[in-house]
Amino acid sequence: MIHRCLGVSLALLLGACAMAPSQPIAAADRERDRRAILAMAGEYEVQFRFDETVVLQTDYQPHAPHTTLGREFVEVLAAGGPRALVRERGLNIYTRLQGHDFGPGREYQRKTRAYWAAMRGVWAELLSRNPRVALREEVDETPHYMAVLAQANDLANKPLGDAELRGKVREVLGPYLVLENAAPK
Numbered sequence: 001m002i003h004r005c006l007g008v009s010l011a012l013l014l015g016a017c018a019m020a021p022s023q024p025i026a027a028a029d030r031e032r033d034r035r036a037i038l039a040m041a042g043e044y045e046v047q048f049r050f051d052e053t054v055v056l057q058t059d060y061q062p063h064a065p066h067t068t069l070g071r072e073f074v075e076v077l078a079a080g081g082p083r084a085l086v087r088e089r090g091l092n093i094y095t096r097l098q099g100h101d102f103g104p105g106r107e108y109q110r111k112t113r114a115y116w117a118a119m120r121g122v123w124a125e126l127l128s129r130n131p132r133v134a135l136r137e138e139v140d141e142t143p144h145y146m147a148v149l150a151q152a153n154d155l156a157n158k159p160l161g162d163a164e165l166r167g168k169v170r171e172v173l174g175p176y177l178v179l180e181n182a183a184p185k
Contacts, residue, residue: 121162
């Protein structure tokens with residue numbers, strides 16, 4: 001059976017895990033979230049709308065918003081116990097751009113590779129120590145993604161080691177994190 005949906009699949013996962021920052025999580029809420037995650041199993045036709053909302057270079061001209069089509073497959077990997085685990089796989093349809101200069105994107109990836117590796121490492125630590133992690137959308141009227149992208153750009157040309165980069169990542173994520181029942185270190 002194929003379900004039709006509009007939106008970004010990450011929103012499904014985040015929506016199932018969202019919580020208010022100051023509220024404890026009741027057992028009934030946990031069970032509701034677990035059932036919602038399990039209910040995502042299936043095959044979906046999806047539309048991804050791409051809007052360039054963050055311009056990282058002053059001379060860059062954003063592309064017009066566009067939509068692509070694809071398929072998402074969500075399968076249950078573990079359903080027993082207090083946690084549910086699903087895997088999402090997708091097949092998206094893309095059109096290759098001709099005559100476009102991807103140099104700035106490659107340069108950005110080169111300059112920020114270590115930063116994003118540190119970001120993945122910090123997230124792996126957070127997820128291994130906390131049964132539930134949520135993000136506040138904004139702190140002091142700054143969306144979390146803007147704070148992270150700004151830090152990635154600020155640190156792009158600084159020769160920092162992994163431990164120092166991870167420390168900087170923890171600093172930028174800290175105000176946005178909502179953690180429950182942190183496991184001992």
